[in-house]
Amino acid sequence: MYKSVDASVMRRFNKETVLSLLYQQEQTSRVAISDKTGLNRATVSSLVDELIAEQFVEEIGFGTSKGGRKPILLQFNAGAGYTIGVDVQITHATTVLSDARLAVVYEHRRQLDTRIPPIRSEQLLNVLKEEIESAMVACPPSPHGLLGIGVALPGLVNYVTGHVSFLPNLNITEWPVVEQLSRVYSQPIIIDNDANSGAWAVYLRHRIKNLVFINAGIGVGAGIVINGQVYRGRDGIAGEAGHTTISTIGVLCSCGNYGCWEQYSSEQALARYLREQGIDPLDEFSPLFVSHCVEQAQNGVDAYSNSLRSLGQSLGIGISNLLQILNPEAIFLGGTIAQAGSIIIPEIQRVIRHRAINKNKEMPIEIVAQPIVAVGAAGLALAQAINIFPVRDS
Ligand SMILES: [Zn+2]
Structure with a gap:
């Protein structure tokens, strides 16, 4: 028998749609969100109020009116939380801490000695932990704190399972890196291929x-x-x-x-x-x-x-x-x-x-x-934490 979508599931989906649209826009208003998403104005108002209470969204003044009341402008709160991104390459690793708009507030680059003798996954795991912990120390106070951690790796990486199958130039195979990092950190952790991470940041x-x-x-x-x-x-x-x-x-x-x-x-x-x-x-x-x-x-x-x-x-x-x-x-x-x-x-x-x-x-x-x-890795962690996805921009 056909079962209708649960109201709470629908509300969550609508909230994510509103937040995604707010992330996509520099600034917008409740009316504009309603026009773009097709959600009715009362629903949008209620969802926006919830997002303001959660400090993901802020009101920043009044826009211009086409007759009638001036709309209150809304923007995504860049300071809502932070994410860490680590980019592991063969000769170096770069770590960033980014705000929720992916502005870099901390950056660290270190040389890696991976070739003679070849680096082992346990050693690379320690490098990741050191880099993540230094970035954590640099995290400013914010409503949601550290939202997640993303790691970009040069090779065959399964973004869904968090498993590395092969890093050709590091000669590391079958490495359950997300499982290992998750034993240490409570924040959500995501890994992806380095080029995928860069592509996401560019997007x-x-x-x-x-x-x-x-x-x-x-x-x-x-x-x-x-x-x-x-x-x-x-x-x-x-x-x-x-x-x-x-x-x-x-x-x-x-x-x-x-x-x-x-x-x-x-x-x-x-x-x-x-x-x-x-x-x-x-x-x-x-x-x-x-x-x-x-x-x-x-x-x-x-x-x-x-x-x-x-x-x-x-x-x-x-x-x-x-x-x-x-x-x-x-x-x-x-x-x-x-x-x-x-x-x-x-x-x-x-x-x-x-x-x-x-x-x-x-x-x-x-x-x-x-x-x-590294910014892309932080962006993937952000997208995972608050579920940002493209919303049709008509
Ligand atoms: Zn080849």
Whole structure:
């Protein structure tokens, strides 16, 4: 027999819709919320009053009137609570504490020694705990305190189960990281792939509903946002664009295949291009490697500018492939490689104009500065804590 939706479930859903809309807007009013959601004005008023009492929403004065009473303006309270985001990369980890509007109020970056000997998951867990605890100390007083913790990891991560299946460049497999962190912290904990986290942050900041965020560092991954949602695929491993083949008899990759895009468009590729030009990159696997290469290129050392241009061209090939498949509204490039934006972007654009079809040729390519991935991890924790989702903005 058909069972109608429970009234309390409906009320909760409506409340989340109102809060999501308030999060999406700089400021709005009860009347505007009613018009946009189709909820009647009495319901909206009651839900908004509840959200004001919970200090998620505040009244900030009067708007302009189209005749009749001036509407009271409402805004989402950025100081309602805070979230922590940690971005783990191969050579470094970045931790942020963000307010509920994802403004960063604390940031810490530390070098990671993960390669010789290879870091074990227990050691990485300790790094996460140290970083989380330092950020907790920095958390200002607020009505809801610490709302959640998000961790972005470079590899195959199941966002739903909280389980890491494989971090290729760290060689960590089958790691129940959320379960382990949940034994220590009472706040909700969420993990995701680093590129997915970056894509989510870009979406929340720019409100572009269809985008690709490429995180290029030691490895390369893509985070895909489709219609305002991160696309994760069946097993949470969508967007592993770094492991798509661009050369059938190419370089051996950490995933076991040959000719992966990552092997031509990452820091590892940059080091190889330099070696091919007779330069031994001593600071390979240092967090400053890319900025050092950019400096050398700007000083007129040809081997560095040639290597960075090769890197840009390879990035352009993979990006063209993504454009043909997804035709997004924009591509965003983050990670350490983004520091070379002034040299690589013209190369990427040249390749795209040559290889991409139709309007994809003119696709905007934007550089995104760090700590976008850590902010995205904090944003995922926020979205989980207060259930923000895209609301049709008519
Ligand atoms: Zn690979």
